[in-house]
Amino acid sequence: MCPPLHNERIMVNYKKVFISTQPVGWFFRCTILFCFCTLRCNAIENWEKKMDTSYGPRLFISRNTGDLLSAETQDNRMITGGILTADEPEEDCSFSELMSQARKKIACLVKKGAKFIVAENCQTLQQARIAVFAARKEKLPLIVTMLCDAEGIIPSGGTVTAALISLQSLGVSAFGISGNLTPQESADVLELAVPFAKIPLAASPTAGNPNPILPDVYDLSPQNMADAITPILECGVSVLLENKGVSPEHAGCIRQKLFSFDSTALHLEREDELEHIILANEKNFFIISNERLDFTEPIPCHHDMSDDFIAAEEDSVDVLEIQIDTPDDSVVFAENAHLAGLPVMFRSDDELALKSALMLYNGKAM
DSSP states (O other): OOOOOOSOOOOOOOSEEEEEEOGGGOOEEEEEEOOOOOOOOGGGHHHHHTTTSSSOOOEEEEEOSTTEEEEEETTSOEEEEEEEEOOOOOTTOOHHHHHHHHHHHHHHHHHTTOSEEEEEEEOSHHHHHHHHHHHHHHTOOEEEEEEOOTTSBOTTSOBHHHHHHHHHTTTOSEEEEESSOOHHHHHHHHHHHGGGOOSOEEEOOOOOOBOSSSTTOBSSOHHHHHHHTHHHHTTTEEEEEOOTTOOHHHHHHHHHHHHHOOOTTOOOOOOOTTTEEEEEOSSOEEEEETTOOOBOSOEEOOSOOHHHHHHHHHTTOSBEEEEOOSHHHHHHHHHHGGGOOSOEEEEOSOHHHHHHHHHHOSSBOO
């Protein structure tokens, strides 16, 4: 049973963006709903039916050949998927160029028969978000796994929970963690994210460490590993992926455990979004009471915005209100966003500029 969250860093994925305009001397705020919907393939119709819930149909995903995967369902169907591995970005590569490269990779996977995509071992939120936007063109389900350590920290310094909050608002089909994590370590990390999950969760635990004398033998035997994944399943995880040390014998035991697990007894604690607004930036997430929500005055975009951000934190406001007048402003803010310790809301009269700001922002904005 996952405990309720307490004293985590505090601010939802409302799938809304607030645009503020100021005509004729008075201020009003209009809300535009952006449908970041995930388009799914008919080959996994059962998964599609449950994608709006936090516990989805069960899948065991194993390596196939090359960059292809095989997903086994509870009713013994096999579905071919593809692996999208994030490359180290070139120094001068823009977001759109990186997305174009990812689209080409996904198109190649589709030609090979992939019906879903796994963006595995993402080290930054930007890598994961690029995968999300790239997968939309092919209208395929996308599972994202973030590489993390035993504390739930990804290589770029952000938290797994912040990444979940940001990515589920964009419509990923499932969110998971990967890396050199044992089943218990995986469960400990996922416990932090469970209260915020609105989509199926995935995990990719290892069988422990290899034997120094017999490198093909790992700490956990097949049956011991199957027993060890129980805490993961108790976190509501419904998608498991093969990882280091998982032999065919391990896979057989894990599949049996996954498909026979009784999820009806799960009672997972969830954050109450009727009382709180939950936002995220690249590194942290924030929970703000609906009864108290303080914004900065609109902050214009310029080359160095660090002083504006510091002043806002000293004033103890909740949200940075960023003025976006042109698409160029969205690029300027994206270059400064890593300096912001608070979540943001974009204020704009220009729909194109606003969309650009939302696409480039590594987080979940209001």
